[in-house]
Amino acid sequence: MSKLRVQSFAISLDGFGAGPNQSLQNPLGVRGPELMEWFFPTKLWREMQGQGTGETGIDNAMAEQGFEGLGAWILGRNMFGPVRGPWPDDSWKGWWGDEPPYHTPVYVLTHHPRAPLKMAGGTEFHFVTDDIHAALAQARAAADGRDVRLGGGVATVRQYLRAGLIDELHLAVRPVLLGSGEHFWHDIDAHALGYECVKTVAGERATHVFLRKRA
Numbered sequence: 045m046s047k048l049r050v051q052s053f054a055i056s057l058d059g060f061g062a063g064p065n066q067s068l069q070n071p072l073g074v075r076g077p078e079l080m081e082w083f084f085p086t087k088l089w090r091e092m093q094g095q096g097t098g099e100t101g102i103d104n105a106m107a108e109q110g111f112e113g114l115g116a117w118i119l120g121r122n123m124f125g126p127v128r129g130p131w132p133d134d135s136w137k138g139w140w141g142d143e144p145p146y147h148t149p150v151y152v153l154t155h156h157p158r159a160p161l162k163m164a165g166g167t168e169f170h171f172v173t174d175d176i177h178a179a180l181a182q183a184r185a186a187a188d189g190r191d192v193r194l195g196g197g198v199a200t201v202r203q204y205l206r207a208g209l210i211d212e213l214h215l216a217v218r219p220v221l222l223g224s225g226e227h228f229w230h231d232i233d234a235h236a237l238g239y240e241c242v243k244t245v246a247g248e249r250a251t252h253v254f255l256r257k258r259a
């Protein structure tokens with residue numbers, strides 16, 4: 045059965061999944077990169093960026109497993125880019141250059157329609173203006189039995205969490221205090237929604253926490 049998985053989603057110790065004031069200069073929001081300092085030195089990330097090789101420890105293994113068995117992704121519009129409101133034109137094609145790291149269909153939730161965008165390496169962005177259920181149905185159909193990864197950002201993961209639709213969440217908890225930004229847990233009772241912690245793994249720069257829906 046195809047699962048909906050959140051993987052490698054970084055949160056600060058005080059629960060923020062992004063810094064405030066996202067912009068072209070600050071894709072993760074102000075101080076947001078502190079959330080990803082576990083990920084940047086990994087072999088996976090550095091090779092993806094064409095920066096040679098990187099570390100092959102626990103953090104890298106955690107990051108790598110997030111890419112296994114995937115057939116489609118779902119993203120929120122802010123994770124796709126800093127453009128807000130109606131798309132002025134088709135020039136924004138994501139943060140990732142000509143060959144994004146997805147290599148599958150990617151369903152981007154937005155209130156503003158846009159034609160699909162085919163990129164090199166098998167990534168095709170589809171802009172979904174219906175609800176989260178429609179995006180999941182389309183992603184599952186495209187994934188053809190493989191899993192769907194819910195990439196983020198914060199508002200998007202929170203909606204699927206509230207709806208109880210996420211099967212597995214891997215959070216990379218970073219020992220930093222952001223103090224402001226997009227809060228992951230605010231007003232969400234994950235226990236009441238049926239989630240429990242099934243595993244923790246101490247990585248080099250983050251603690252990896254795995255949540256699952258109780259049977």
Ligand SMILES: NC(=O)c1ccc[n+]([C@@H]2O[C@H](COP(=O)([O-])OP(=O)(O)OC[C@H]3O[C@@H](n4cnc5c(N)ncnc54)[C@H](OP(=O)(O)O)[C@@H]3O)[C@@H](O)[C@H]2O)c1
Nearest residue numbers: 053054062071072120121122123154155196197198199200
């Ligand atoms: N911590 C991590 O590991 C991680 C991972 C990924 C991303 N991030 C960061 O998270 C931040 C983005 O998160 P975010 O919470 O600001 O935004 P987001 O979840 O990426 O996107 C929110 C936007 O998506 C559209 N949207 C969401 N749900 C929708 C729905 N049901 N129907 C239609 N449109 C919908 C809306 O855009 P419109 O109304 O404008 O169309 C909404 O404003 C970025 O800084 C990113 O770098 C962090």
